[in-house]
Amino acid sequence: MSDQATNTATETFVAYRNLLFTVAYEMLGSAADAEDVLQETWLRWVKVDAERVRDQRAYLVRITTRQALNRLRTMSRRKEAYVGPWLPEPLLTAPDVAEDAELAESVSMAMMLVLETLSPTERAVFVLREVFDVGYEEIAAAVDKSPAAVRQIAHRARQHVDARRPREVVSASQTRAVLESFRRALETGDLQGLLDVLAPEAVLLSDGGGIKQAAPRPIVSGGKVARFILGSKGKNGGALSSALTVVNGSPALALHLDGEFDGVMAVRLENALITGIYYVRNPHKLSRVAFETSLTLR
Secondary structure (H helix, E strand, O other): OOHHHHHHHHHHHHHHHHHHHHHHHHHHOOHHHHHHHHHHHHHHHOOOOHHHOOOHHHHHHHHHHHHHHHHHHHHHHHHHOOOOOOOOOOOEOOHHHHHOHHHHHHHOHHHHHHHOOOOHHHHHHHHHHHHOOOOHHHHHHHHOOOHHHHHHHHHHHHHHHHOOOOOOOOOHHHHHHHHHHHHHHHHHOOHHHHHHHEEEEEEEEEEOOOOOOOOOOOEEOHHHHHHHHHHHHHHHOOOEEEEEEEEOOEEEEEEEEOOEEEEEEEEEEEOOEEEEEEEEOOHHHOHHHHHHOOOOOO
């Protein structure tokens, strides 16, 4: 490939990179694996005669989807051997993403966990159709199915997700307000303060990956969640502090222990109460967050 052709291919790839990364991340729940998929996509893209590609965006999405499907099947075997609950890798997002309710929901921790319950092909079809509004024929080419089959898969996946997704879309300002109350109660060890913002049916999932201390199973009920959180704070011993940030399209907390970055806590809200807490402590899933931001404690 000539230098000019390489430069053109690079410009096209860069123009669609954010789109391709989001497709891969929503299919995989891992920013690190999504970056690997983009690298594989790039290596295949530079070998293509771009002038003969009628729709370059569709072509790149197709390559990315196929590579992500291959990676997703490999990841499923890794997850089977994973220690404790598996949570998506937290992804820092710009504050304006949190103000776009539909986009924020599509990458939220709660939605990413719902997507985990789909088969690889269902997940690819749902992400491409429902999140990016890709046409059925384009999706069919990406997942190697007929358009008719893709329509059926999309319908089945949509029903599956609708039955499990959060029942209401919560604004960023509502989430921030609840998180501020939760944060104050957490830092001061206020049990009643935690109970005031936790729904009776609240569930906590913590992901330490077998490296950091975490609950081996989900903690269920607001009372048990509150006592587990304060009990863990006591066991860790150090000074715990937190800072508001934006993760996966929604306000979240970045926690520090004795000044060292310790984890990210995202929440799911319904009726102004926390129904789900997702606490990622696995350092392998936090390196990107730690690298991309220098969070200021407040």
